[in-house]
Amino acid sequence: MDLRESTLRDRAREYAAAEPLYDVERQHVETVPKTFAGDEYGRRDAQWIVRWYFRRYLGEFPDRERREREEAFRDNAFDDVVDALDAAVNALDAADVLDAADVLDTAGAVESEPADSGADRDADSDVDVALDALTDLDGVDVAVASGFLQFLAPSRFVAVDRRTWAVLAAAGELDGDYPEPPSTVDYRRFDDACRTVMERTGVDAWTLYRALWRSFAELPEPSP
Template sequence: MNLTRSLVEAKADEYREREPLYPVEREAVETLPRALETGEYGRRDVEWVVQWYYRRFLGAVANAERRDREAAFRRNAFEDVREAIGDVATTDDPGRRIDRLTDLEGVDVPVASAFAFFADPERSIVVGEREWTVLSECGELDDPYPDPPSVAAYERYLETCRSLADRLECDAWTLYRALWRLWKDRAERESGESEAGDPP
């Protein structure tokens, strides 16, 4: 499958119509970049980013794992979180941004990429197995999803996504929505094939 501009636009629109978290995500995309840049945010705002990373899977991540990760992040002193986000705002280097954020408890590379995404949804994109798998199957990435991804793997992923977004003339937020829906299509096809192969 080739990722074309028309396909990405159609799937991004489909995301808006079918994904239950879209309204709150849209609000965050509109408000968090400015808030994170100026420091005008509270503890709940940054906790929401961590919660969003896991809860967007709508139950596919075990509740115990999700709660453990969220609890780990809450153990960070808020001033440490503010300092890390402030440091991130001073550099344009994606790898350094992710590396700095992973100094925080409960923040691995994927969660750090969620912070980067909401800080700059036009040029940064969250990384996860679903998004990576679609890009790999479309021939945009050579390797399967590295679980967990390293900072270097994230940098390769981001470079690929930015190049693709430039080629398709869309922002990272649009590309993210399209990749997410393409993964859902893939999962539905595999589920249908599995059911078709079940004995009567």
């Protein structure tokens, strides 16, 4: 699996041209960071991310599990959702990974310089605080919480899932099969691998996510 800069940017452009959810994803990449940093958002704004995490599989994710998780999240008291999102936003702000200056180019890539690895690693504990706050909500495990991180800071975080993990593993950037379900430690390993690729290639997390998701189709079918 080739994760050179040119390949990643090509796959990200293919994603933008072919994936049916791309337009609405791009809209949320542009608006979610400011939406959740403010006070005027509703339950549906948060529900969208949970629904997105499962429905982007376009029917391939088990429908019963998807419904159970979405219903569990919907049953959270909205005050608890607000408290969790506030804690996550404050933790990411303390970790210096929220950047209100991020903008999208015409290909949908967030244009920003990759974060300094040393500064990021010093901020790991703050990111863990964000994950802990989000996973206190019913229906949110570490994987879904990583989806919140991706939209809260789209230039910095990639959502973890079977596809993004598998492509990084196939490229030799990550060891082991996808954990079911991933823990905070598993996400930290995944996040470290993503940062390594971003620092080497100069792409941001939103570009990397699209490239990894699109590249999954190139992986060989698992042996029976």
